[in-house]
Amino acid sequence: MNIQQISVFLENRPGAMAAFTKLLQKNNIDLRALSLAETENFGIVRVITDDPMTTVQVLKDGGYICSLTPVIAVAIEDKPGALVDLLDTMGDAGINLEYTYAFLAKKANSACIAFRVTDNEAASKLLAERGIKTLGQEDLPALFE
């Protein structure tokens, strides 16, 4: 199972991020996760929301360039070592991580990790074999209740 992450092009200039988040706020879109990658000149902001299609529409109408990228997300126990085990599993299987970021669910004692890997399908399969449940889009609301 995948989560549709929205990747957005942002200029690297003061106020760009603020304008972006204001647009989402104005349209009542809650951010479940946010991560920013940047160079000297530009940035790519990656977000997860409950309704990616609406978010994309709002952003496009607002003049942003964005795309949907499937990422793998898992909920892990909020305790030392949990992430290490997970990364080891992936590393041992030769699955290459392009980027990863963590976000906190409101549900007690639960952290979430989002992964962008070269082969989503292989990674999902591997995790399923190890009994690690990957989150789907429909799992999100429950995590934030």
Next chain:
Amino acid sequence: MGNYHHPEIETMPRADIEALQSARLVEAVERVYNTVPAYRKKMEALGVEPRHIKGIEDLHLLPFITKDDLREEYPYGFLGAPLDDVVRIQSTSGTTGRRVVAFYTQADIDLWEDCCARAIVAAGGTKKDVVQVSYGYGLFTGAAGIAGGAHKMGAMTLPMSSGNTDRQLQFMADLEATIIACTPSYAAYLAESIHEKGMRDQIKLKAGIFGAEAWTEEMRHDIEQSLGIKAYDIYGLTELSGPGVSFECEEQAGMHINEDHFIPEIIDPKTGEVLPKGSKGELVFTAVTKHAFPLLRYRTKDITQLNYEPCACGRTHVRMHKPMGRSDDMMIVKGVNVFPSQIETVLMNQGYPANYQIIVTRVKTSDNIEVQVEMTPEMFSDSLTEVSKKEKELVGALKSMLGIYCDVRLVAPKSITRSEGKAQRVIDKRNLY
């Protein structure tokens, strides 16, 4: 050795060409002085009289004519023949100001069509060929010139005009067109449509004659590959007739100027000084045989250079390089001539939209040039590395085109300000003047 439409003129020894030019120039100056008050006034202001012009060596004494002069004297100020003798007008689009109307006597049309006939023959055309004319018919010179030229050399013309691609392709296939004349961008579009419709086998084209807009060697290569033809460049200006002022031969290494009608000079666009042979500068033309609109020393604003080396095709007329920019756009950055059109070419080749802005700054004594390009959905990727890679490729392509390093800045869509629909392309913050 190729085929010529006018072999005796096209392969004339250089000395004979120059003698012919001199004789025609003396005659033209006398005629223009007496029939075009606007030019006579310019000559008088410089204290030049027809008797001072004894041959092409005296050409530099004559005043220039600019496009602004033509606009000021619109419509009849540069008319050189009685209106009774005028049989046609053609006109520029006038996108950058008041349009220019050019007048033609029947003899003017004949010489123009002769020039185009030479171009078609140089592209391999014979009486057996079918020439599809896909320039827009009407005020623009493209269609009239090429169609007239095709009539002169005896090919069959298909007067398709522009647009209606389905009909274009149907005629191209059914009547077995062998030569197509249109803008290079329309040729690229037709090529794409031919492949989409699976019509490649029905197309018999062998050559294309493309002009009226700037195009690159990459575009030439793509069109040639896609259609299996040779693509020839043709150059002209409405002010001087239209297409056919110069044209490519089978060597495809510069465009032969029809020097029996048009005498070229290369000048420094800032000072107006004539530059030594082979220099890069602004192209100036003197039309020595035209009567209704006889422009002497007309500044084209096109930056190019002339090549007087003999050509393997046997033609002796000088070749001009494809225009490399416009003199009114030229900037000097880090001591190098930079034209926005060069930057635009690079952007288009790299798949960026032609919406860009060039910002030139100076920190102490060092120039800095930044090219801002709007990001597009096609160029965007979720991967920082991918986008950075594209950015670096663009920096590299600009460096190889301009010879200097440019910063590249990817900006948000629609963020480059447009005033009245047209973007200001260059912002020079150096306060040089």
